[in-house]
Amino acid sequence: MTETITVTTWHLEQTAAAEVVPAAAPDGLDLRVVRAELIGPEFARFLYTAVGGPWTWTDRLPWSYAQWRDWLAQEGLETWVAWVSGTPAGYVQLEPHPDGEVEIIYFGLLPDFIGKGLGSHLLALGLDRAWDLADRHPALPPTRKVTVHTCSLDGPAALPTYQSRGLRLTRTETTHQPPTPPPGPWPGA
Incomplete structure (x- = not known):
């Protein structure tokens, strides 16, 4: 019998820009949040693996260069990168849908920047940019609506951070899947 783990997925949304709860930038950081207007597959995959590696983000690891390029080329897809003292610290990526929904498709921080108050600020900025x-x-x-989902494999602050910025829980799902070790930022890490 194959061992499985229980994974809970939470779906959240906002339906008005006025629902965004602002969060000030943390003091003491040389912080800039900049839209990556010329983002290529290499940098997009770097952000995805560096942020998502500890949390078992694996769905896009098998993507080819062409798949990354084509996905990044879609109209309105935006990547906002937080830089601290010239170092990438995290990102928020917005994916528009034809019906006016904007999904926060990816959001998170590199491990060294977790717990410094940066996540709430970056998320609030990302929500503003989605609207x-x-x-x-x-x-x-x-x-017309901003959505995001997170799961029990993500960092423990993910769900509370989303809710503290004004996103409301709309649906919860529970699934069972085989355990997958976090891949780290590169294969075998």
Whole structure:
């Protein structure tokens, strides 16, 4: 019999820009959050593995260079990167859908930056950018809803951070899957 683990997935949303709860930037950090306007597959995959490695983000590890390139080329997909003293510290990635929904497809911090108050600030900024996405991409419909999901494999602060920034829980799912060790930021790490 194959061993399985229970994974709980939480789906959250906002339906108005006024629901975003701001969070000030943490004191004492040389912080800049910048939109990566020319992001390529190499940097996107770096962010994905560096942030998601400890939390078992594996769905995009098998993607080819062409798959990354094509996904990044979609109209309105935005990646906002937090830089601390010139070092990438985390990111929030926004994926628009044709119906006006904007999904926070990926969000998180590199391990050395967790617990410094940076996550709440970056998430609030990402939510603000999700709500004004159509201003930067006129071909998109206005944002009508912002969504995100997280699961029990993510960091323990993920769900409380989303809720503290004004996202509401809309659905919970429980599944069973085989255990997968976190891949780390590169194979075998």
